[in-house]
Amino acid sequence: MAKKCFGYDALRGGNILLEFDQTILLADDLVEPVEGLPYVAPGFIDLQVNGFDGVDYNSPETTHEDIARSLRTQFATGTTRLLPTVITGSREGMLGSLQNLYAAKLALPEGEAIAGFHVEGPHIAAEDGPRGAHPVQHVRKPDVEEYRRWQEATDGLIKLVTLAPEWPEAPAYIEALVRDGVTVSIGHTAAKREHIQAAVSAGATLSTHLGNGAHSVMSRHPNYLWEQMAEDRLNADFIVDGIHIGEAFLKVALRAKGIDRSILVTDASSPAGAKPGRYFLGDQPVDLTEDDRVVLAGQTRLAGSALKMHKGVENLMKMAGLTLVEALTMATRNPARVGRIGGRMKGLAAGEKADFVVFDFDEAAKSIRIRETWINGNCFFRE
């Protein structure tokens, strides 16, 4: 028997009735006026999550129970699909983390939310600044054989790979991945214009957390930030926590890319959603400070964020003046399209997966309160 949900369609406006089982069967306008319905929108999609609620995705030893808890904590933030992200590490460590996450996906009811995996690195820039918090000893050149082992370990669920395009091997590597349907993103890079152009010609379509993983001081122009902002064939994702990038850069970058090419990611690491203190990102100790920064232990260098998706949507409105529709588009349709998340590209429409969030929205305060999170027609969070 089909389930039903009534709400105000946050993307298209107007009250709607959703009928659904695992997929949406019907999305129809309500003819009768109804006051006071909650907002409903497609569930949020986060293309970059290193961990959550004290749980580190970059360890082969992380238990299924912990992974389940970290997913449930994310459901309370409106996330319905995510790409757990494995960063630069040893060959065995990265492969082990991917195997462990894939086993958890198969074993857990919450694993439905794992739409695939993002591998960020290890083929990134080795120098300080662009490398960010990735461990330098494990940076290495692109290797298609290693990528094939990641795919074998996850039954082909590597969906997104971030690399620095200045490696001489990068164009051939990108072409091989794109042939497999993998989205390739540029990040943690010190690339020159010609490297970026070659990567795009080879099929790269995204810039990873544009504005971060960069030198603190660089040539005013040309530089790799302008080159990526100016390249219309590249989408871009942004960590909108108010810490990683300021309002001016965010506004300018969003105008350069346009809303349709812009994506919200959390880049959350294990302390996100947890209390201030010491945590781990792979082998590296990291601290969550009182003001919600995640830094390498004892340093100021950022090592992921403590951002939650619904807070990112709020921040897009507060920091960059976006409308709710624009901010939600960056958290739903755009990551579905660029990350090739099947059944999620059309929003609340018949035939799509029944993934949606029910929430209250305070227009004056630009604040969102998540009330329910549904994945594949099942309620995984209710306030």
Ligand SMILES: [Zn+2]
């Ligand atoms: Zn990064």
